[in-house]
């Protein structure tokens with residue numbers, strides 16, 4: 642299978658505060674909006690500001706990658722959009738209606754597959770179906786998804802009987818089962834070996850081409866972000882920012898990624914953006930090139 646994802650618009654390849662939306666996505670009727678979103682936690686040491694002043698639009702059908710130092714609030718952001726957490730300030734909406742809790746229009750997959758060990762892969766995937774799905778339609782949907790992620794032969798196996806990559810594919814299929822408008826992925830390939838990871842990236846693009854959906858993917862891997870996404874958001878750690886200039890918003894930079902997918906991983910334009918993002922993450926050009934954003938607490 643080859644990925645046939647197309648880009649519904651031109652892109653600049655430059656680093657800009659907020660790039661113009663291609664016409665096909667501009668109105669983003671199904672998109673996610675965040676307006677002035679903040680999240681802080683009360684801790685024994687006092688208030689911990691994790692996210693601040695986050696304004697962003699996740700355009701319908703785009704793949705948006707989020708990178709940033711460990712602890713800067715990437716998972717917190719994803720949990721807010723998933724409705725698993727509430728913002729301390731600001732508002733979130735999807736398709737023009739407020740997002741105020743878990744929502745059938747969104748689905749999440751995490752770094753660990755989180756499958757039920759006593760259920761077959763097929764039954765695990767079926768867990769993602771909307772509750773009202775008629776039995777026959779549900780069976781067909783699950784069969785289709787297992788095929789899409791290359792697991793049709795493993796439908797009757799249990800999670801302990803399959804590899805980590807297969808389990809993660811089942812987890813992706815489960816997230817897709819309800820045909821979400823927005824697919825939220827938190828380091829979905831982070832626990833996989835390097836080769837499986839590359840394959841899973843291509844699989845995600847194939848899925849996106851076959852079932853276009855809006856995707857937000859959190860990753861520590863800058864190359865992965867540039868390979869997969871239309872735009873990369875770089876978040877800053879407010880703890881660090883506070884020492885320099887109090888009050889900075891969480892969003893440090895937005896990078897528009899050029900080129901239609903599937904991209905050439907060796908593309909010089911991507912290499913330039915990669916260096917730019919790594920610099921933004923505090924990994925300087927003179928250090929050994931690293932593709933990940935691991936930090937001291939990882």
Ligand SMILES: Nc1ncnc2c1ncn2[C@@H]1O[C@H](COP(=O)(O)OP(=O)(O)OP(=O)(O)O)[C@@H](O)[C@H]1O
Nearest residue numbers: 682684689691709710711712713714715716717718
């Ligand atoms: N429920 C909570 N109560 C208190 N602090 C929290 C809570 N949830 C998250 N935090 C804190 O918020 C900060 C951001 O956490 P988050 O998991 O969003 O970071 P992250 O960017 O996803 O990091 P990583 O890259 O390591 O996954 C961390 O310092 C974390 O300890």
Ligand SMILES: [Mg+2]
Nearest residue numbers: 715716717827
């Ligand atoms: Mg995280």
